[in-house]
Amino acid sequence: MLQKKDNIMGFCLLIPALILVSMLIFYPLINAVYLSFRSQLIYELKGRFIGLANYIEILQEEEFRNALSLSIIWTAANVIAQVLLGVSAALLLNEDFKGRALARALVLLPFFMPTISIALMWKWLLNESCGIFNYTLMQLNIISKPISWLGNARSALFCVIYIGIWRFTPFVIISILARLQTIPRELYEAAEIDGASKWSQFRYITLAEIKGVLLVVILLRTMFMFKKLDMLLILTNGGPGTSTQTLPVLVYKSAFAAMRLGKGAADSIVILLIVTIFVILYMRITGKSQEEV
């Protein structure tokens, strides 16, 4: 009887949170699914039901295929570089050296700056007429005329990926560094006594210890980078042409620039399905880690 009362009390306490979650997550999600089956312009009160037409359009669309492949390139390049650089930097920052505190603060700085500031700052640094990059290269006689870094398809993609790496690597550093600091020194001392090389110590102690965090970080970075919009929108708006138009940029343009809410919703549902794969993987990994604990 007491347990039943507790259950009712527990459920009652959950109600406010459930209402909030329903309003903020489930309603928009259901509404997006509903909209994806409709043709609805942004200023129309009522659209019309068109079944799977938006999804069929997506499958036939060259822009969508292009955006999907760019999203994969953008995400993969960013995640691989962020993880490699992030782990390396974390290992370095975990060592004792003079000025370590300052180095840690400086390395983490890009992550704490607002995206809008970072995007605008890079846009001006790379500017053709007055950017410091072109100015320096011209002063050094490396180039004879300014390079349009964000105006050329290949260099634009390279630049946005580079800026993404610069901006988000600190997240990997923080996560890995936090885990590194909890590895007992005794493990390394014992390994050294046993004659283990530095590489063996890294492989069998460090890597084994940070493996769980690393996997979570890789999944989180993959999800975050896959749906990154603001930085790309400010830096290139998907251009030149569609050279940096990833899926989120395409969704934004479909829904708000083209004013087609239904098509934008269908695009975002496809993104949701892709990201869901990573969410399931993330849940499995975190669930497994908790079981191990």
Next chain:
Amino acid sequence: MKKFLIMIISITLISISVLCLQGFANTISISYLTPETDPKSMAVDNDIIKRFEEIHPGVKVNIQHANLQDVLPKLAAQLRAGTAPDVAFFSPRMVPGLVEQGFLLPLGDLFEDIGDIPRKFVTPTLDHKIYDIPIHMESRVLYYRKDRFEKAGIKPPTTFDEWLKAADALTVVNEGDGKIDQYGIGIYGGMPSNYFQFSSMLWANGAELFDENNNVVIDSPEAIEALEFWGKLAKFAPPGVVNTKNTELTMQFCEGVISMVRFPGRLLTNIDRYNPELASKIDIVPTPFGPSGNAPLVHACINSFIVFSGTKYPEISKEFIKFYMSGEQYLEYLTTAAPGHALPIRSSWLDNPEYFEFPAIKKHADIIRKSMELANKYGTDFQLRHDTVNPYLGEALSMPVLSTELNKFLAGHVTAEQALKKIANNWRKRFGIK
């Protein structure tokens, strides 16, 4: 004692409630949605509203802001929620769509009442009624450096051919180091608004986006010719045309990097701010016309006031617009944020001494007067190309394929024909038209 205290508190609370309710009952409240979000414009709006409320006791104007990109999504959300504003400052390109949905109130009586707005600047609608009151026009003309033209011994261009030759002549290569020191022209190629510049070239070459029967004709030979010309012109622009927008163009012109630029009057404010000495060295001409065109052109970009049909107070809403567009309010609006940019659309203001004596206007009076005259003579805008209503226009211009394909062309990814054919086919497919 306790009972007495409770009674006193209850009476006080009831009295306050009644007084508040009475206050609310006597107040008429209208809302005004505007995309003018820079601090100076916001101050002007607040000032005008304050004055309006002073001479209309019991009327309260609640101002709502949304920047240009967000104004339509915000309005869409408001329309769905049944909380649309009473009055809005809006792009006339969306007017036919809103009229079709029954969202707008006819404003013919207000138009007559104001009396001096040229009818040609009002958006055509299906029922031939007036649903928008143009508030100003932005005259997009070709600014050029008089001193450089004189030095090069050339006249300001009137045709595409002369324009290209001028751009070539004014692109100066310092032979010593092989670096270009000065470019002929600045080109707005960045997404999503590059179609503004291209459309002017298109019109100046006798082409259209849609014909008078609303058939898509953006891929006509004349249109392809205009885009190819734009590409040729871009060769005399600083690198990075595909990312160049107004900020870059302003900087390039004020710094002397370029010698010509198509721009609205905001350029004058920027010259005052960044390089005042330039003011005496510049002049304007309308956009030159191409081999298939026959007259110069000015893109007179219009912005309008609209009133929503759901308003409870149509007369007060109209009164607010009339007040805004009259006397010192209109003068303040036209001269505060970017003098010379938002030009008066009321014809009686063409010779308004108060306007031309205003210090910021007086400084550039010749250019501003010329801008107004050119806009009145050659001015056109997307929604004004034909007398017929184009229900597809707003959506067509908003479709990313337009700016993306133009951008791709400027980046050298596609030819002019490929770009325009793709835009045309997308439009035809989307709207189910020829």
